[in-house]
Amino acid sequence: MKYCVGVDVGGTSVKLGIFEDTGRLIMKWSIPTRKDDGSAHLFEDIAESINKKLADAKISKDEVTGVGMGVPGPVLPDGYVEVCVNLGLKDRFPARELSALMDGMPVKLSNDANIAALGEMWQGGGKGYDSICMVTLGTGVGGGIIHEGKIVNGTHGIAGEIGHMHVTDGEEEACNCGGHGCLEQYASATGIVRVAKRKLAEGNVKSGLRAFGGKFSAKDVCDLAKSGDEIALETLEYSMGKLGLVLSYVAMCSDPEVFVIGGGVSKAGEFISDIIMRHLNAYLNMIKKKEKNVVLAKLGNDAGIYGAAKMVLE
Amino acid sequence: MKYCVGVDVGGTSVKLGIFEDTGRLIMKWSIPTRKDDGSAHLFEDIAESINKKLADAKISKDEVTGVGMGVPGPVLPDGYVEVCVNLGLKDRFPARELSALMDGMPVKLSNDANIAALGEMWQGGGKGYDSICMVTLGTGVGGGIIHEGKIVNGTHGIAGEIGHMHVTDGEEEACNCGGHGCLEQYASATGIVRVAKRKLAEGNVKSGLRAFGGKFSAKDVCDLAKSGDEIALETLEYSMGKLGLVLSYVAMCSDPEVFVIGGGVSKAGEFISDIIMRHLNAYLNMIKKKEKNVVLAKLGNDAGIYGAAKMVLE
Numbered sequence: 001m002k003y004c005v006g007v008d009v010g011g012t013s014v015k016l017g018i019f020e021d022t023g024r025l026i027m028k029w030s031i032p033t034r035k036d037d038g039s040a041h042l043f044e045d046i047a048e049s050i051n052k053k054l055a056d057a058k059i060s061k062d063e064v065t066g067v068g069m070g071v072p073g074p075v076l077p078d079g080y081v082e083v084c085v086n087l088g089l090k091d092r093f094p095a096r097e098l099s100a101l102m103d104g105m106p107v108k109l110s111n112d113a114n115i116a117a118l119g120e121m122w123q124g125g126g127k128g129y130d131s132i133c134m135v136t137l138g139t140g141v142g143g144g145i146i147h148e149g150k151i152v153n154g155t156h157g158i159a160g161e162i163g164h165m166h167v168t169d170g171e172e173e174a175c176n177c178g179g180h181g182c183l184e185q186y187a188s189a190t191g192i193v194r195v196a197k198r199k200l201a202e203g204n205v206k207s208g209l210r211a212f213g214g215k216f217s218a219k220d221v222c223d224l225a226k227s228g229d230e231i232a233l234e235t236l237e238y239s240m241g242k243l244g245l246v247l248s249y250v251a252m253c254s255d256p257e258v259f260v261i262g263g264g265v266s267k268a269g270e271f272i273s274d275i276i277m278r279h280l281n282a283y284l285n286m287i288k289k290k291e292k293n294v295v296l297a298k299l300g301n302d303a304g305i306y307g308a309a310k311m312v313l314e
Numbered sequence: 315m316k317y318c319v320g321v322d323v324g325g326t327s328v329k330l331g332i333f334e335d336t337g338r339l340i341m342k343w344s345i346p347t348r349k350d351d352g353s354a355h356l357f358e359d360i361a362e363s364i365n366k367k368l369a370d371a372k373i374s375k376d377e378v379t380g381v382g383m384g385v386p387g388p389v390l391p392d393g394y395v396e397v398c399v400n401l402g403l404k405d406r407f408p409a410r411e412l413s414a415l416m417d418g419m420p421v422k423l424s425n426d427a428n429i430a431a432l433g434e435m436w437q438g439g440g441k442g443y444d445s446i447c448m449v450t451l452g453t454g455v456g457g458g459i460i461h462e463g464k465i466v467n468g469t470h471g472i473a474g475e476i477g478h479m480h481v482t483d484g485e486e487e488a489c490n491c492g493g494h495g496c497l498e499q500y501a502s503a504t505g506i507v508r509v510a511k512r513k514l515a516e517g518n519v520k521s522g523l524r525a526f527g528g529k530f531s532a533k534d535v536c537d538l539a540k541s542g543d544e545i546a547l548e549t550l551e552y553s554m555g556k557l558g559l560v561l562s563y564v565a566m567c568s569d570p571e572v573f574v575i576g577g578g579v580s581k582a583g584e585f586i587s588d589i590i591m592r593h594l595n596a597y598l599n600m601i602k603k604k605e606k607n608v609v610l611a612k613l614g615n616d617a618g619i620y621g622a623a624k625m626v627l628e
Contacts, residue, residue, distance in 0.1 A: 074600065143566075145568070154445075154568060156600075159566070159567065159568055179597065251470075253568055254466055255472050
């Protein structure tokens with residue numbers, strides 16, 4: 001039996017997992033992300049933690065194929081990370097650093113959204129496919145594209161960054177990326193709330209959302225939409241309509257077999273994925289026979305460690 | 315020395331070329347596209363023509379690695395072509411047919427826009443790169459994506475079909491695909507003329523285009539724009555602005571090294587590619603250091619035979 005290790009570095013915690021190369025998760029845990037001094041000691045912590053858990057599990061390093069790791073930012077083809085804002089990390093080669101701290105064990109690196117996509121393809125909602133696009137609807141909108149079993153990282157590490165596709169002209173608020181009118185501004189959890197507030201401000205249509213006094217979440221919007229609330233429904237039509245449009249761009253670009261929807265917003269289930277699918281397919285005039293091409297993610301927060309581990313098996 | 319053959323099947327003629335596997339074109343010619351009876355005899359004509367030219371050139375079949383062929387329509391991963399409208403061809407496996415007619419010689423098949431992209435990467439404007447997006451601005455807008463040296467065909471054969479990305483809401487005219495507001499309706503040669511006519515109709519701004527009495531071409535628009543004509547310039551800002559936006563979608567999807575612009579409209583040179591590049595880069599907030607990422611195609615109408623031939627060397 002061979003093993004592989006998956007590491008998903010986030011802004012507050014690092015998730016880790018040890019897997020059999022068959023895809024079975026045998027142990028998972030997390031450690032705090034030590035961001036002091038530009039994350040100077042982050043990879044030391046990770047190496048130490050992996051070494052300890054491997055020893056606990058009586059797995060020798062010879063039995064480990066390698067470590068895969070995801071970081072929240074663009075990774076260049078040579079493994080260079082210019083900047084990871086959330087980690088205060090700059091100008092580093094994270095995979096080389098971690099490998100050096102683990103006696104030269106092979107370490108592969110990618111972006112966190114990309115490893116989540118690979119994870120969902122391996123053992124989640126995209127299992128059985130080998131070309132998928134995974135969308136994570138959380139605070140932001142993340143995206144990852146897997147083409148013929150492999151992550152598409154891209155020349156500048158921005159492949160799959162669908163959250164920053166420009167979908168609306170004339171937007172006055174700025175996106176985190178500096179742009180105006182990015183998908184993320186409408187289709188993330190935050191974006192759904194933004195759209196709902198604008199719809200509420202447009203007129204006096206009755207809505208259960210008014211009772212919250214401006215303090216509601218994307219989940220509240222989804223719950224009310226399910227019960228037929230007009231403003232909540234219009235909000236999701238708009239927000240998920242923009243997402244469906246963007247997925248049609250991905251279809252006309254890399255044409256994956258299936259789109260996998262994850263992140264907090266996806267907890268609304270097929271209610272939400274069906275809205276996305278309806279909009280997507282309305283733009284796909286070139287495909288005559290449309291199958292069910294939007295599905296839900298299955299691995300939740302573990303998608304990243306699954307995909308990170310899978311990278312070293314490629 | 316090994317050889318390969320490239321075939322680019324168009325609606326009126328089939329272009330063919332014999333190449334050394336180094337990429338040198340040693341002979342090219344064309345034959346009419348026999349479309350009778352749903353192109354029933356098309357592949358017989360092609361096989362016969364290749365056999366004759368190989369014999370003329372004293373190249374034995376053992377010296378030929380294979381034949382690559384492009385057709386104007388979507389090709390599924392198994393080589394199935396549901397329909398090629400321009401050829402009246404339906405429900406066929408063109409590569410299998412041609413191979414059977416050539417004593418089992420290996421034949422590879424793709425879409426015509428995709429082979430043009432591969433050709434430009436091999437010996438044209440994209441030489442030296444291995445991940446490119448090629449855009450052909452002609453009667454329509456074609457697109458092809460090469461990822462790490464290989465054509466991205468896609469699950470439904472629509473990868474790279476950027477001409478049908480939806481860019482404008484509320485368009486009343488229908489696109490050939492049945493959609494409304496596709497890029498092709500604004501950025502093709504026909505689209506540029508459409509946009510210019512609408513701008514002329516909007517008001518009474520003086521323009522050299524008015525002298526044509528409604529009978530002008532995309533080339534006329536480009537020529538007048540170069541001489542500073544206000545309406546012509548606004549037209550290209552709009553049309554090529556939409557293209558730049560779409561290329562930003564491709565960048566956030568497959569993130570190629572370079573975009574290669576070909577087709578009749580690209581004859582306007584860097585004047586046009588620079589407008590496209592300016593719009594593209596305005597949307598790429600995620601890339602800090604922007605290099606020259608839009609270049610001109612170099613192979614003209616031969617791009618297809620180059621790329622078709624290259625397919626069999628992959």
